[in-house]
Amino acid sequence: xxxxxxxxxxxxxxxxxxxxxxxxxxxxxxxxxxxxxxxxxxxxxxxxxxxxxxxxxxxxxxxxxxxxxxxxxxxxxxxxxxxxxxxxxxxxxxxxxxxxxxxxxxxxxxxxxxxxxxxxxxxxxxxxxxxxxxxxxxxxxxxxxxxxxxxxxxxxxxxxxxxxxxxxxxxxxxxxxxxxxxxxxxxxxxxxxxxxxxxxxxxxxxxxxxxxxxxxxxxxxxxxxxxxxxxxxxxxxxxxxxxxxxxxxxxxxxxxxx
Amino acid sequence: xxxxxxxxxxxxxxxxxxxxxxxxxxxxxxxxxxxxxxxxxxxxxxxxxxxxxxxxxxxxxxxxxxxxxxxxxxxxxxxxxxxxxxxxxxxxxxxxxxxxxxxxxxxxxxxxxxxxxxxxxxxxxxxxxxxxxxxxxxxxxxxxxxxxxxxxxxxxxxxxxxxxxxxxxxxxxxxxxxxxxxxxxxxxxxxxxxxxxxxxxxxxxxxxxxxxxxxxxxxxxxxxxxxxxxxxxxxxxxxxxxxxxxxxxxxxxxxxxxxxxxxxxxxxxxxxxxxxxxxxxxxxxxxxxxxxxxxxxxxxxxxxxxxxxxxxxxxxxxxxxxxxxxxxxxxxxxxxxxxxxxxxxxxxxxxxxxxxxxxxxxxxxxxxxxxxxxxxxxxxxxxxxxxxxxxxxxxxxxxxxxxxxxxxxxxxxxxxxxxxxxxxxxxxxxxxxxxxxxxxxxxxxxxxxxxxxxxxxxxxxxxxxxx
Numbered sequence: 001x002x003x004x005x006x007x008x009x010x011x012x013x014x015x016x017x018x019x020x021x022x023x024x025x026x027x028x029x030x031x032x033x034x035x036x037x038x039x040x041x042x043x044x045x046x047x048x049x050x051x052x053x054x055x056x057x058x059x060x061x062x063x064x065x066x067x068x069x070x071x072x073x074x075x076x077x078x079x080x081x082x083x084x085x086x087x088x089x090x091x092x093x094x095x096x097x098x099x100x101x102x103x104x105x106x107x108x109x110x111x112x113x114x115x116x117x118x119x120x121x122x123x124x125x126x127x128x129x130x131x132x133x134x135x136x137x138x139x140x141x142x143x144x145x146x147x148x149x150x151x152x153x154x155x156x157x158x159x160x161x162x163x164x165x166x167x168x169x170x171x172x173x174x175x176x177x178x179x180x181x182x183x184x185x186x187x188x189x190x191x192x193x194x195x196x197x198x199x200x201x202x203x204x205x206x207x208x209x210x211x212x213x214x215x216x217x218x219x220x221x222x223x224x225x226x227x228x229x230x231x232x233x234x235x236x237x238x239x240x241x242x243x244x245x246x247x248x249x250x251x252x253x254x255x256x257x258x
Numbered sequence: 259x260x261x262x263x264x265x266x267x268x269x270x271x272x273x274x275x276x277x278x279x280x281x282x283x284x285x286x287x288x289x290x291x292x293x294x295x296x297x298x299x300x301x302x303x304x305x306x307x308x309x310x311x312x313x314x315x316x317x318x319x320x321x322x323x324x325x326x327x328x329x330x331x332x333x334x335x336x337x338x339x340x341x342x343x344x345x346x347x348x349x350x351x352x353x354x355x356x357x358x359x360x361x362x363x364x365x366x367x368x369x370x371x372x373x374x375x376x377x378x379x380x381x382x383x384x385x386x387x388x389x390x391x392x393x394x395x396x397x398x399x400x401x402x403x404x405x406x407x408x409x410x411x412x413x414x415x416x417x418x419x420x421x422x423x424x425x426x427x428x429x430x431x432x433x434x435x436x437x438x439x440x441x442x443x444x445x446x447x448x449x450x451x452x453x454x455x456x457x458x459x460x461x462x463x464x465x466x467x468x469x470x471x472x473x474x475x476x477x478x479x480x481x482x483x484x485x486x487x488x489x490x491x492x493x494x495x496x497x498x499x500x501x502x503x504x505x506x507x508x509x510x511x512x513x514x515x516x517x518x519x520x521x522x523x524x525x526x527x528x529x530x531x532x533x534x535x536x537x538x539x540x541x542x543x544x545x546x547x548x549x550x551x552x553x554x555x556x557x558x559x560x561x562x563x564x565x566x567x568x569x570x571x572x573x574x575x576x577x578x579x580x581x582x583x584x585x586x587x588x589x590x591x592x593x594x595x596x597x598x599x600x601x602x603x604x605x606x607x608x609x610x611x612x613x614x615x616x617x618x619x620x621x622x623x624x625x626x627x628x629x630x631x632x633x634x635x636x637x638x639x640x641x642x643x644x645x646x647x648x649x650x651x652x653x654x655x656x657x658x659x660x661x662x663x664x665x666x667x668x669x670x671x672x673x674x675x676x677x678x679x680x681x682x683x684x685x686x687x688x689x690x691x692x693x694x695x696x697x698x699x700x701x702x703x704x705x706x707x708x709x710x711x712x713x714x715x716x717x718x719x720x721x722x723x724x725x
Contacts, residue, residue, distance in 0.1 A: 054592065056588070056591075056592075075591070075596070075598075076588075076591040076592055077590075077591050077592075077593075077594050077595055077596045077597065080591075080592055080593055080594035081594040085592060085593065085594075086592055088588070088592075092586050092588055092589045092592075094581070094582050094585035094586055094589060095585060096581070096585055096709065097578075097581060097582065097585060101578055101581075101712070104575075104578065104714075105575075105578050105579065105582050105589075105590065105593065105595075106593050108593075108594050110575045111575075112574045112575035112576060112714065113575045113576055113579055113595070114576065115571070115576055115603050115607070117576070118570065118571055118574035118575065118576035118577065119567070119570055119571065121570075121574075121715065125715075126715060126716055128575075129574075129575060129714050129715065129716040130716050132575065133714075133716055168589075168593065169592075169593075172593050172594055
């Protein structure tokens with residue numbers, strides 16, 4: 001596929017059906033570097049789209065390309081290892097494990113993650129694990145959860161869970177982070193902090209695709225907005241163009257988009 | 259049978275099932291795989307070990323095998339033992355491969371479906387082994403189990419007195435070491451709780467002792483014993499934790515049972531026999547170290563190695579991934595870990611340990627048939643793991659000891675009731691364990707020890723090695 005400005009992620013006509021229900025009806029869009037918002041009314045297929053991109057669901061049709069390579073139908077771990085990592089709408093902390101362990105789990109390609117290496121503990125095992133531990137602490141400091149490092153993640157507050165989830169995703173050193181409603185159920189102060197983090201990280205070169213409902217947040221923080229409606233992409237454009245588009249307004253107000 | 263022999267046999271059984279439980283703990287405790295077919299690998303281990311070492315013409319055996327490995331290696335020094343180790347190794351590999359075959363289709367299922375499917379496969383294969391005589395002799399079982407070095411036992415060091423001195427000294431040292439560890443643990447217990455634990459031990463021992471005399475004393479004795487349990491429960495309620503009073507109580511009851519019972523039946527010589535439990539005065543001309551005791555040592559060594567091995571596995575980044583799968587499989591998968599592969603490896607490792615336990619079991623029991631490998635064994639192991647605390651290797655040891663002591667140790671109760679009640683008593687013993695499980699799940703759902711702590715070998719703060 002040849003794209004105009006070298007998109008990171010290309011979604012091409014993805015379809016997904018659940019029984020008789022059409023969740024995704026040939027949705028196509030490109031994601032370029034920077035921060036891209038994905039909006040749409042409830043049931044538009046945003047989370048299903050995330051699942052199809054990250055391999056948690058196999059699309060029934062269409063294809064997903066990441067940096068020019070076809071990743072359609074790859075397993076979630078394979079997609080993650082190419083550099084696309086996701087968070088979940090409901091935070092998926094590992095409740096019985098400490099925050100430290102939650103974070104130390106994340107770095108990719110740790111030597112000690114192989115069964116035989118965990119027995120043999122040969123060259124690089126300890127250095128590698130030290131690096132993972134150090135990075136876990138750094139990430140906790142950056143996201144201001146270092147005071148709960150040794151707390152089981154199940155005991156964290158809702159906001160801390162969101163931060164943990166974001167920190168953990170970034171420890172995999174991804175190219176593109178898919179955030180599924182990172183601001184849902186978060187108080188305004190924390191919302192600002194999370195958005196600051198995203199802005200700073202974007203300036204460092206990470207790209208984001210995130211699902212959000214608050215149009216003001218989208219306006220302020222996104223370079224591009226993709227609007228989904230009834231399993232299709234309604235439009236894609238700059239925030240200002242999206243806000244004033246009649247079709248988008250209709251979709252959100254429940255009117256007929258066509 | 260002297261009390262010491264019973265103790266040796268019980269400890270061997272506990273060791274074998276601890277090894278079995280360690281395998282289950284890798285699957286269930288650390289990875290969250292509910293493998294209701296775990297006994298399949300125990301059976302596999304037992305049969306493979308036996309068949310590989312079976313002589314060509316075994317007594318009334320019509321199944322496959324008779325690979326006669328010990329005879330093949332008879333030219334090698336200690337060939338019989340070497341053949342046995344090779345057989346155990348082969349059994350572990352076969353069980354691991356079998357669990358790979360079972361795991362590849364079933365591990366894609368969610369946990370409850372995995373449990374049912376694993377149980378189904380284990381039941382099918384158990385039925386096949388039971389019904390197909392050409393395979394492993396079917397319901398008639400396998401005799402002529404190879405027992406390595408059996409011909410060298412009982413070991414005698416010359417004279418009765420030398421035997422008594424040497425083996426007795428070792429026995430006493432073992433008891434002293436265990437006593438020291440228990441004392442060290444109990445030390446510092448709240449005095450009132452300690453007194454209540456001691457009183458509870460006296461009541462329980464006296465009550466059971468009175469009940470054992472039979473007749474009208476049975477009911478009164480049982481009531482006194484129950485009162486003892488109530489006192490213990492109150493004592494535990496007063497202490498900071500339940501561990502120390504419970505350990506004290508257990509130790510006192512053990513001492514009363516192990517030394518008190520023989521005193522009443524055989525006098526001071528009975529006490530001596532219990533103290534030098536590793537020495538069997540009736541073995542051979544001068545007494546000595548019996549084969550059963552040797553098997554116990556082998557089993558304990560196996561448990562020690564497996565324990566170390568499991569600890570090393572779970573205290574690593576690998577173990578961290580296993581636990582993350584147990585917590586929420588989507589997370590490690592989203593972070594780029596190939597969780598399916600980890601689950602398969604966990605199955606294979608746990609199954610290999612179960613197979614080693616099976617091989618040991620066959621060697622201990624010297625005759626195997628399909629009735630020894632029914633699904634109950636899996637559920638006994640689950641019970642033991644849950645009593646001790648899932649995801650805790652030490653908890654497996656404690657839980658298995660509690661379970662099998664209650665299960666087997668209460669068998670002597672049969673002696674005090676008319677024989678026609680034997681079946682009912684057997685059922686009652688299982689019910690007793692069920693009650694214990696319920697009490698533990700109600701008051702302490704994480705099990706006696708709870709989940710263990712982890713250390714990947716790197717001190718978290720300093721970034722240095724913590725070993």
